[in-house]
Amino acid sequence: MTVGPRTSPGPKVVVVGSGFAGFFAARKLARADVELTVLSATDGMLYQPLLPDVAVGTVDPRSVVVPLASTLPGATLVRGHASGVDFDARVVHYTGADGVTGVVAYDRLLLAPGSVTRLLDIPGLAEHAIGLKTVTEALYLRDHVLRRLETANDLTDPAARRAALTFVVVGAGYAGVELTAQMARLTRNLLPLHPAIAVQDVRWLLVDVAKAVMPELGASLGDTALQLLKKRGVDVRLEVSVTAVTDSEVTFTDGTTLDCSTLIWCAGITANPLIDTLNLPMTKGRLNVDASLRLPGHPDVYAIGDAGAIPDLTKPADEHGTRPVCPPTAQHAMRQATAAARNILADLGHGTARRYRHHDLGLVVDLGGPDATATPLGLHLRGRLAKLITRGYHLYALPTGKRRIRVALDWALAGNHPDDVALGLPTGQAALITHAENANG
Numbered sequence: 001m002t003v004g005p006r007t008s009p010g011p012k013v014v015v016v017g018s019g020f021a022g023f024f025a026a027r028k029l030a031r032a033d034v035e036l037t038v039l040s041a042t043d044g045m046l047y048q049p050l051l052p053d054v055a056v057g058t059v060d061p062r063s064v065v066v067p068l069a070s071t072l073p074g075a076t077l078v079r080g081h082a083s084g085v086d087f088d089a090r091v092v093h094y095t096g097a098d099g100v101t102g103v104v105a106y107d108r109l110l111l112a113p114g115s116v117t118r119l120l121d122i123p124g125l126a127e128h129a130i131g132l133k134t135v136t137e138a139l140y141l142r143d144h145v146l147r148r149l150e151t152a153n154d155l156t157d158p159a160a161r162r163a164a165l166t167f168v169v170v171g172a173g174y175a176g177v178e179l180t181a182q183m184a185r186l187t188r189n190l191l192p193l194h195p196a197i198a199v200q201d202v203r204w205l206l207v208d209v210a211k212a213v214m215p216e217l218g219a220s221l222g223d224t225a226l227q228l229l230k231k232r233g234v235d236v237r238l239e240v241s242v243t244a245v246t247d248s249e250v251t252f253t254d255g256t257t258l259d260c261s262t263l264i265w266c267a268g269i270t271a272n273p274l275i276d277t278l279n280l281p282m283t284k285g286r287l288n289v290d291a292s293l294r295l296p297g298h299p300d301v302y303a304i305g306d307a308g309a310i311p312d313l314t315k316p317a318d319e320h321g322t323r324p325v326c327p328p329t330a331q332h333a334m335r336q337a338t339a340a341a342r343n344i345l346a347d348l349g350h351g352t353a354r355r356y357r358h359h360d361l362g363l364v365v366d367l368g369g370p371d372a373t374a375t376p377l378g379l380h381l382r383g384r385l386a387k388l389i390t391r392g393y394h395l396y397a398l399p400t401g402k403r404r405i406r407v408a409l410d411w412a413l414a415g416n417h418p419d420d421v422a423l424g425l426p427t428g429q430a431a432l433i434t435h436a437e438n439a440n441g
Contacts, residue, residue: 010033010034010035011034011035011107011108011348012034012035012037012105012106012107012108013029013034013035013036013037013106013107013108013109013110013344014036014037014038014039014092014104014105014106014108014109014110015029015036015037015038015039015110015112016039016040016082016092016109016110016111016112016113016274017039017040017082017111017112017113017114017272017305017307018038018040018042018044018045018068019045019046019048019112019113019114019305019306019333020045020048020305020330020333020334020337021112021114021304021305021306021307021333021334021336021337021340022038022040022045022110022112022113022114022305022337023045023066023068023071023337023399024333024334024337024338024341024399025110025112025304025337025338025340025341026038026068026072026075026341027071027072027399028337028338028341028342029075029341029344029345030072030073030074030075032341032345032350033350034345034348035076036072036074036075036076037075037076037077037078037104037106038068038072038075038076038077038078039078039080039082039092039094039104040068040077040078040079040080041079041080041081041097042079043067043068043069043077043079044065044066044067044068045065045066045068045071045399046064046065046066046134046135047064047065047066047394047397047398047399047403048064048133048330049330049394049397050063050064050394050407051064051132051133051134051135051137051138051175051179052132052138052175052178052179052182052183052366053182053366053410053411054135054138054139054142055132055138055139055141055142055179055182055183056142056182056183056185056186056368057142057186057414057420058182058410058411058414059407059410059411059414060406060410061135061138061139062406063403063406063407063410064135064403064407065135066398066399066400066403071399071400078094078096078102078104079096079097080094080095080096080097080102081094081095081274082094082113082272082274083095083101083274083277084274084277084278085109085111085274085277085278085301086103087298087301090105090106090107090109090300091103091104091105091106092104092106092109106300107300107348108300108301108302108344108347108348109300109301109302110301110302110303110304110340110341110344111274111275111287111301111302111303111304111307111308112303112304112305112307112333112337112340113271113272113274113275113306113307114272114305114306114307115133115269115270115271115272115306115328116133116269116270116271116272116273116437117131117133117265117268117269117270117437118267118268118269118270119265120267122242122243122244122245123243123244123245124244124245124246125242125245125263125265127245128245128246128247128263129170129245129263129264129265130144130262130263130264130265131264131265131266131437132175132179132264132266133269133437134437137437139423141264142422142423143422143423144262145167145183145186145187145262146190146420146421146422147422148164148165148167148261148262149165149187149190149193149194149197150194150422151164152164152165152194152196152197152201153194153195153196153197154196155196158201159259161196161197161201162201162203162259163248163259163260163261164261165187165197165201165202165203166203166205166258166259166260166261166262167183167203167204167205167260167262167264168205168207168242168250168258168260168262168263168264169204169205169206169207169264169266170207170208170241170242170263170264170265170266170267171208171265171266171267171268172206172207172208172210172212172213172214172236172238173208173214173266173267173268174214174363174365175266176206176208176264176266176267177206177213177214177225177229177365177367178365178366178367178368179264179266180204180206180229180234181225181228181229181232181234181367181368181371182366182367182368183204184202184204184229184232184233184234185232185368185369186368187202187204188202188232188233189416190420193420199233202233203233203235204232204233204234204235205234205235205236205237205258206229206234206235206236206237207236207237207238207240207241207242207252208237208238208239208240208241208267209238209239209240209241209253210238210239211238211239212226212238213225213226213229213236213238214365216363217363217365217373217375218375218380220380221365221373221375221380221382224373224382225365225367225373228367228371237252237254240252240253240254241253241267242263245263247261248260248261250263269306269328270285271285271286271287271306271307272306272307275287275307280295281296282309283309283325284309284325286303286306286307286308286309286325286328287303287307287308287309288309289302289303289304289308289309289310290311291310291311291313291355291356291357292343292353292354292355292356293308293310293336293339293340293343293356294343299347300347302340302343302344304333304336304337304339304340305328305332305333305336305337306328306333308336309325310325310326310332310336310356311323311324311325311326312324312325312326313355313356313357314357314358314359314360326356326358327360329363330397331358331360331361332358332360334397335356335358336356336358339354339356342354361376361377362374362375362376362377362378362379363375364376364386364389364390364393364394365390366387366390366391369416370383370384370387371383371386371387372386372387372389372390373386374386374389374390374393376389376393391411394407395407395408
C-alpha cells in the first residue's frame, strides 16, 4: 500500500513516531501549509513520565494518552512500524498493524521513532522481566503486585510468602527510583487489607551498577532519594546487577541469589530498531545530526529525540572540537520538536532556520506521597515544595487542557489512598517487554 497525495498541493512532510518529539513536531507542522503524514505504531501520544503514577493507581491510564486524530487535525495518520527508509527514492517503508507492508513518500522527513527498553544478554531476562515503557506494562505491573499481595495473604509457609512478596527493580535512574519509591509506599499502605502479611514480609530491592542513586541530581538530592527509599524499607544495592533470572529466582553479580518471581527492568533505553537499519554514522546508538537537526549528507531528513545525537551548544567542546550530545529527556525532545518543525518549514520557504540550543531547566522526580526532589533552574529542592513543582511541571508539559484536568482530578481523587482493585488485564507473555513494546512502540 502506498500513502500518496490527498488534496493538498503542499510539500509532503512525514513524521515517524508519536512520542514527545514526534507529537510536538507534528502538532506545529499540522498548522502549516504542508501535506503532513504521521507514521506511528499507536494512535496516541503517551506521556511516559506519569507511568509510575499509573502503576500505583494514582492516575488513570487514559489520562496519560493523548489521541492523535483529534489533536492533529488535517494530518494523515498511518498506523504501523517504520521498517526502513529509501533515501534515494524518498520513501519510508512500514508494516501496518494488520501485517500489510506499505510505503509513504516524503519531501521532508522527520525521524522521531522513540526508543525501546534496552535488554542485555542475561539468561532469562527477556522471558521474565517486566518493563515500564507502555501503559500495558504499567497496568500489568500494578495487577501483578496486587495479585502477589492477595496470594501471599493465603500462604501459610513463611518462606513462600516472603518469596511471593519480593520485588527486584533493576536501574536506579529516574524511572527506577520513582517506581520503587511509589510502589514500596503502595504495598505498605495496603498491608492493613492483608492481615496475614507482616511488614517484613514485603521486600523491595533496587539494584544498579552505578555508585549512586540518580547521580544526575547531584550528591545531595541523590542522597535524599536514597534515604527516603531506605526509610520505606527498600534494600538498595549499588554496584550490583543481575546475571540470571528464572521464574522463581534472581542471581546477582555479587554471587548472591534471591527467591523472587518479580523482576522489573528499568535499566535504560536504546534507539528504535529502525535506526540500525539506516546504516548511518551514530553516537551512543543515536544518529549523528548537526545543530540544525539534519542528517549530514541528507539535507531533507531530520532526526530528534531518542533518534538523534544532537550536539549540546550550551556545553563546551572538548580538545577535538566535539561537543557532548543532548540527553534523551522529554524536556529536550519537546523543544527539539519545535526547532525541527521550524527548520523544516524554513527549508520549505517559511521563516528562518536556527540551530538548536536549550539550557536545561532542571529535573523533577516524584517519590510518592508528599515527597519529591527537583532541580528547577539549578535550585536543589526536596519535600512538599519540590512536590508542588513536580506536579506543576507535569501539568504544564501535558499537551492538552483536557489531559491536564483529568490528571489533576486523578491526583485529587486518589489522595493518599489509591484503589487496590486489580483490573484483570493481560497476564504472562502479553505484558513482557518484548511483546508489550513490539505491539505499542
